[in-house]
Amino acid sequence: SQQGEEDPQALSIQEGENATMNCSYKTSINNLQWYRQNSGRGLVHLILIRSNEREKHSGRLRVTLDTSKKSSSLLITASRAADTASYFCATPLTGANSKLTFGKGITLSVRP
């Protein structure tokens, strides 16, 4: 079963716009992670936010976590065509270092 569910399933924006993607999860977590996957390639880790953190930044990425609502959002600012990819949220089910479970992903298309 999949722990995280991303929303929307697909997002199409113009280059330069911001992209916001949401993830909801079901059980208590130790951390939540976001990954990116280019078509036909492996996943690349983007950012991790711990359960005691509310917001985290990394370059053009901003992730928030609301444990009361069991939700997270990933914001990509000033999007570029190269940001076109699928984005997944992932959580470890038990403990900090257990296997990750992934959502179905969000397909982001950034039009030049």
Place this chain on the structure above:
Amino acid sequence: DTGVSQDPRHKITKRGQNVTFRCDPISEHNRLYWYRQTLGQGPEFLTYFQNEAQLEKSRLLSDRFSAERPKGSFSTLEIQRTEQGDSAMYLCASNPGQGNTGELFFGEGSRLTVL
């Protein structure tokens, strides 16, 4: 460090044949994971190893699937008597293990097509 490497990247086989995938994790990473991903879905956990010990297997891993990590370094995933439903991307990932936050380092995957 060359990252996680997987071989082959693509495999086309006929139904009923056996296939084997290999994964070389980042050196000194104790944990190695196998995931399966079908089109339009997120990766689904199959199994993972702590060094050479296989610590958990998903119910998705039927008896036709077997994974090994004999020396605690590279791992192989074998699928016997392949079925069309086995067509998927098989992803390998590793991380340092104990004390780590759980971030996974993925390989590029091995895409299997069963005709």
